[in-house]
Amino acid sequence: MKQFFKKILLFVPFCFALYLIGIVVWGEFIPSRYINNLRYKIGSIGQMQLRLQEAKRIKNVDILFIGSSTAYRGFDTRIFKKYGINSFNLGSSAQTPIQTLYLLKRYLMEINPKLLVIDANPLMLSIDGTESALDIISNDSFNKGMVDMALSINSLKVYHTLLYAWYASAFGKDKLPIDTVRNGDKYINGGFVEHELAFFKHINYEKQEWECRKIQLRAFDKMIEYLNTIGVKYIIVQTPITPKLYASFANNSFINSFLEKRGSYYNFNQLLTLNDSLHFLDANHLNQQGVEIYNNMLAEILLKDNLF
Amino acid sequence: MLFNSIDFAIFLPIVFVLYWFVFNRNIKIQNLFLVVASYVFYGWWDWRFLFLIALSSFIDFFVGILLSKTDIERNRRRLLLVSIVANIGILGFFKYYNFFYENFVTAFTFLGFSIKANTLKIILPVGISFYTFQTMSYTIDVYRNKLTPTKDIIAFSAYVSFFPQLVAGPIERATNLLPQFYRTRSFDFDNSKEGLRQILWGFFKKVVIADNCAEIANLVFNNSADYSGSTLLLGVICFAFQIYGDFSGYSDIAIGTAKLFGFNLMRNFAYPYFSRDIAEFWRRWHISLSTWFRDYIYIPMGGSRGTTWRKIKNTIIIFTISGFWHGANWTFIVWGFLNAVYFLPLILTDKNRINLEIVAKQSLFPTLKEFFQILLTFLLTLVAWIFFRSESLMHAFVFLKGMFSVSLFSLPHFSGIGRTVPIAFLLTFMIALEWFNREKEFALSNFGANRTTLYRWSFYSLIVFMIGMHMQTNETPFIYFQF
Known part of the structure; x- marks a missing residue:
């Protein structure tokens, strides 16, 4: 028995060492589409690398926007500029409250906004956050906060990618230059991503429900607690999705009730009247025409209500 | 509990350490610990169905005891029947009730009778086909005097519920596994x-x-x-x-x-x-089930001995039952039947064991x-x-x-x-x-x-x-x- 345990105790670190080497070798040589559980992709959808590079330089803005793709495709900093509002958009692909909390802890103090606008997309409350974690790990420089985020998500894919990111950071492989225009997306200084003008062909949906995960609801509360602790002023908004899709959810009142209790809340699905085709590039994202209507309205509310 | 879960990754080392270091002084206590661990393993999914395993264990344990007390063939047969009816009854209700009911309704509707279909929402207990077959093999072997019935209910319960193979086999024979619960186990590196x-x-x-x-x-x-x-x-x-x-x-x-x-x-x-060939395939695929059917159904029916018609009949029956064991759906029955069709040319030309x-x-x-x-x-x-x-x-x-x-x-x-x-x-x-x-x-x-x-x-x-x-x-x- 003693020998059995001794062998196991020796094998475990041996295996772990080879495992780490394997992660590096695979990450280096095997195309990511062939690997299930390692996804290190610099500058993937959402142009997060460019945004984070800029975030490190930005200081003292009026407004910081944060949220998922509905945020980085929904808040055009150029429109707010016309109202004399300096802003930065820290949205990222499929960003859930777990990642929002990570980004705030890492960048909020430096950016030092007068007002934080949290885009609370209910869909992001119903996913586990793996996709967004992979995006951030691949595009941010390696730091301890990533480990906390990985532990919150507790996914093998995130752990592997984190280990590879650690190696990439140590050997300077995390600084690949990327284009500002990719797949019809153009990165605009300030964090906004403008998509080529497109129109969505509306479809009908069956009745459905937002299925929020407890872990994301808890992360949302932690984020609010964090903001209250450091005394940052914030509002919560819901960027509009196509009216038909929004109407298909039977429990919108639950989401409204949850968000209302956590701060000043503006649901633009209810405040704005938009057209499924004319104002959207897909079911979840505004096109540039929709962005202009939405941002103009938001800017007017911000100014009228003296929110910053 | 799934083998490929974090729960099992924690459960196994704990049980291993307790088994070899804490409960290793006495074989009965070690067996009792295995029963408890196995029940925890199974109950992790749904504790209510532990009752079924316990019921199946008790019935076959006592049928075994009673079989050892009588030499009268008629009584022995009755006891065997009690075990088979109880086990097949449990299996039949949980696994096949809705299948038979729906087909019954379909058949009568086809004949022009109108019957209101009221199927039951029955949860299929995990692994029920495995442990019922395992307990039945015990009673049948005792009935055939191939095995001395055990008087140790803890060892028997451990045999029925042994967690590594409880929910998906191998379907063990009492002749192989039960005696292992009587012997003192020592750790073998x-x-x-x-x-x-x-x-x-x-x-x-x-x-x-x-x-x-x-x-x-x-x-x-x-x-x-x-x-x-x-x-x-x-x-x-x-x-x-x-x-x-x-x-x-x-x-x-x-x-x-x-x-x-x-x-x-x-x-x-x-x-x-x-x-x-297919005969070889069936000697190599799910061996514990194939040999169970062979020993407890196929051979008692006459196996491959006798007339050509009997060989055909027995082969079709055994494969069709095997298909039906897999699930209450015609697809499984046809799957079994199709394998019988593959198998028949080999058995009819005596090439099934080449x-x-x-x-x-x-x-x-x-x-x-x-x-x-x-x-x-x-x-x-x-x-x-x-x-x-x-x-x-x-x-x-x-x-x-x-x-x-x-x-x-x-x-x-x-x-x-x-x-x-x-x-x-x-x-x-x-x-x-x-x-x-x-x-x-x-x-x-x-x-x-x-x-x-x-x-x-x-x-x-x-x-x-x-x-x-x-x-x-x-x-x-x-x-x-x-x-």
Whole structure:
């Protein structure tokens, strides 16, 4: 028995060492589409690398926007500029409250906004956050906060990618230059991503429900607690999705009730009247025409209500 | 509790340590601890169904005792009947009630009678087909005087509920497993190492092969009307390896885990896809079930002795029952029947026992003839798997029609085609390793005995790495749990 345990105790670190080497070798040589559980992709959808590079330089803005793709495709900093509002958009692909909390802890103090606008997309409350974690790990420089985020998500894919990111950071492989225009997306200084003008062909949906995960609801509360602790002023908004899709959810009142209790809340699905085709590039994202209507309205509310 | 879950990863070491260090003084206490651990293992899924296992154990234990107290044949038969009716009754209610009821309603509706259908929402208890068969084998063996009935209810309960094989086999015989609960177990280093190797290989087959093949198989079977013949063929090939990896992987984990506790379970798979004919396939696939049917149904019916008609009848009956055991659906019955059709030419020409040894024994590669025999057998099993996997007979026939169409000769095409590259690589790895170790109990058995520790450990680490890189991040249940 003693020998059995001794062998196991020796094998475990041996295996772990080879495992780490394997992660590096695979990450280096095997195309990511062939690997299930390692996804290190610099500058993937959402142009997060460019945004984070800029975030490190930005200081003292009026407004910081944060949220998922509905945020980085929904808040055009150029429109707010016309109202004399300096802003930065820290949205990222499929960003859930777990990642929002990570980004705030890492960048909020430096950016030092007068007002934080949290885009609370209910869909992001119903996913586990793996996709967004992979995006951030691949595009941010390696730091301890990533480990906390990985532990919150507790996914093998995130752990592997984190280990590879650690190696990439140590050997300077995390600084690949990327284009500002990719797949019809153009990165605009300030964090906004403008998509080529497109129109969505509306479809009908069956009745459905937002299925929020407890872990994301808890992360949302932690984020609010964090903001209250450091005394940052914030509002919560819901960027509009196509009216038909929004109407298909039977429990919108639950989401409204949850968000209302956590701060000043503006649901633009209810405040704005938009057209499924004319104002959207897909079911979840505004096109540039929709962005202009939405941002103009938001800017007017911000100014009228003296929110910053 | 699933083997491929964090729960089990915590459960197993705790039980292992308590078993060998805390409850090792007395065999009865050690057995009692195994019963408790097994009930926790099972109750993790749904504790209410523990009652069924306990009931099944009590009935067969007392029937065994009563059988030992009487020599009157009529009474002995009655006791045996009590056990069979109780076990089949439990199985029948939970697994087959709705099937029979729905078919009854359909038949009467067809004849012009109107019957209101009220099916029950019955939850199928995990592994019910396995443990009821295991307990029945005990009573039948006692009835046949092949086994002395036990008076130790704890050992018997441990035999029925032994957690490594409780929910998906191997379906153990009392003659093999029960005596192991009477003997004092001592920790065997080599056997435990072998157990860990077998667990590792089982995990590889389950989480790497089965779960990845399932992705494609599910996609193709769930949207079969949209795909070309070649894509459908690819889907059914993936299903063939999914079910093999899933079930043989479970068996390997079960057998390996039992070894850690000082038990030897029967072999359940012996490289079935290297078989040269269907008879050989059935000697190598789900061996514990095939031999159960052989010993307790087929041979008592006369087996392959007697007239040609009797051989045909017995073969069809045994395969059809085997199909029905897998699930309450006509697809399983047709799957069983189809295998009987494959089997009949061999049994009628007395060629069902010509391939008893593993193929190409002591050779590196098979002969061309053997290769084509293996290929043909595999193709026959593929056609049968279509029925096994399909939702209904109609689905299966449409699938077959789509597969055997001109588009069979086109290139497969579907949204996840890129995933086939790593899966093909992983399958090649598994097949090669199994082929070159086909004379052993399992592919990693006694692996690298003449090599250095560094070589062996590096290889095991490679397998651990492949599991880590290719496992699905959500827990996926084993297919055979539903049986």
